[in-house]
Amino acid sequence: MLSLRGLTKHYGDLAAVAGIDLDVPPGTVLGLLGPNGSGKSTALNMIMGFVRPTAGSVSINGHDLRRSRQAALASVGGLVEGSAFYPYLSGRRNLEMLAQLRGLPMRRVDEVIELVSMGRASRRDFGGYSQGMRQRVGVAAALLHQPSLIVLDEPTSGLDPAGTREMRDLLPALAAEGTTVVLASHLLSEVQQVCERVAIMQAGAIIASGDVESLLSRTGRWRVRVRADELEAASQALRALPRTGAVDREDRDLLVETTADGAELNRALVAAGVIASELEPVLPTLEAVFMELTGNGEIR
Ligand SMILES: Nc1ncnc2c1ncn2[C@@H]1O[C@H](COP(=O)(O)OP(=O)(O)OP(=O)(O)O)[C@@H](O)[C@H]1O
Ligand SMILES: [Mg+2]
Structure with a gap:
């Protein structure tokens, strides 16, 4: 066209x-x-x-x-x-x-x-x-x-x-x-x-x-939002998992960069004595891809 x-x-x-x-x-x-x-x-x-x-x-x-x-x-x-x-x-x-x-x-x-x-x-x-x-x-x-x-x-x-x-x-x-x-x-x-x-x-x-x-x-990062009471223990347990990258804290949640599925994450949390009240995949956004690609390139 x-x-x-x-x-x-x-x-x-x-x-x-x-x-x-x-x-x-x-x-x-x-x-x-x-x-x-x-x-x-x-x-x-x-x-x-x-x-x-x-x-x-x-x-x-x-x-x-x-x-x-x-x-x-x-x-x-x-x-x-x-x-x-x-x-x-x-x-x-x-x-x-x-x-x-x-x-x-x-x-x-x-x-x-x-x-x-x-x-x-x-x-x-x-x-x-x-x-x-x-x-x-x-x-x-x-x-x-x-x-x-x-x-x-x-x-x-x-x-x-x-x-x-x-x-x-x-x-x-x-x-x-x-x-x-x-x-x-x-x-x-x-x-x-x-x-x-x-x-x-x-x-x-x-x-x-x-x-x-x-x-x-291709470019977006797959993340999971984890809500749990004991964020420190949760964070440690999740960091130890394979196929898992950064674990960042955001208010009362953890944002976990990972390709592991919910069950796998939950198992690791339970094993560490942590009860997660919510596990939610955070889909990659075009905004994240855009920022990653264009960086903070100077404006002409
Ligand atoms: N008529 C013009 N004469 C000289 N420079 C121009 C002219 N039109 C656009 N430019 C320059 O060309 C570049 C691209 O401008 P353009 O307006 O196409 O960008 P844009 O992606 O539409 O930006 P924006 O998101 O702000 O709308 C800019 O550096 C702008 O200053
Ligand atoms: Mg324009």
């Missing part, structure tokens, strides 16, 4: 994007992660045709962006910012005007309103909308021309938890429609929930990519 080859953008001496390769299959939701200044927005802006690459290529739906710009861009939709809408017109009317401008049938407006679940609010003035509803109109506008790829640069920035959640729920629905989604985000737990694939950027390069599951199991 989307294919990048050696995509590069230089600003003077700075390689904002330093030759990235990426393939995103159709219907995938891909999360683009990276510290501030790592080149995410620059990469997305090149994909949407807003920024001209210094080198390399972008291919969308089989169309090379440089050679067949119109065809390539016809397949992409980017989130339209709230400022592009008339506040004194309803969300629906705003979308109708856009559709008219682009020569699209009016029934497409009903379809996108349905897709982003704007419901009756679509008839109220845009000016009175919450941030979440504005974002929805932005996504609806991006979908009007039925792009096969939609690009979202931090779609939940400025949204409250409810708005963030609504936006998040929207993404899998888009992917189910066959739309490919590429989104840049700083919210790692969110990306972990909605994206099947991720690419992690640092200093203009992609330093890791693949499906979330395998990234987590």
Whole structure:
């Protein structure tokens, strides 16, 4: 669906994007992660045709962006910012005007309103909308021309938890429609929930990519949270186990880095005369993987 080859953008001496390769299959939701200044927005802006690459290529739906710009861009939709809408017109009317401008049938407006679940609010003035509803109109506008790829640069920035959640729920629905989604985000737990694939950027390069599951199991640490009264004795018993790494104290719990299962841990605790009231696996998080990979790399 989307294919990048050696995509590069230089600003003077700075390689904002330093030759990235990426393939995103159709219907995938891909999360683009990276510290501030790592080149995410620059990469997305090149994909949407807003920024001209210094080198390399972008291919969308089989169309090379440089050679067949119109065809390539016809397949992409980017989130339209709230400022592009008339506040004194309803969300629906705003979308109708856009559709008219682009020569699209009016029934497409009903379809996108349905897709982003704007419901009756679509008839109220845009000016009175919450941030979440504005974002929805932005996504609806991006979908009007039925792009096969939609690009979202931090779609939940400025949204409250409810708005963030609504936006998040929207993404899998888009992917189910066959739309490919590429989104840049700083919210790692969110990306972990909605994206099947991720690419992690640092200093203009992609330093890791693949499906979330395998990234987590390859890099993530498996830990178990142990709650017990006698934490000192528990800690000693657990440290002595094979296949067990660091044992850290966190409030009234121990966090045990281990590949041993619960039964094995429990047996060791009982043998040491410790009763555990809780044993709970702590799944690796994208956040932990991200921190491990990007370290505290300097921000450019
Ligand atoms: N128009 C520009 N002119 C000069 N430098 C730029 C320009 N746009 C971006 N940069 C620089 O390129 C680098 C990458 O910026 P970019 O905005 O792509 O990062 P980002 O990953 O989106 O960061 P953030 O997480 O803060 O949004 C930064 O060092 C930035 O200062
Ligand atoms: Mg950015």
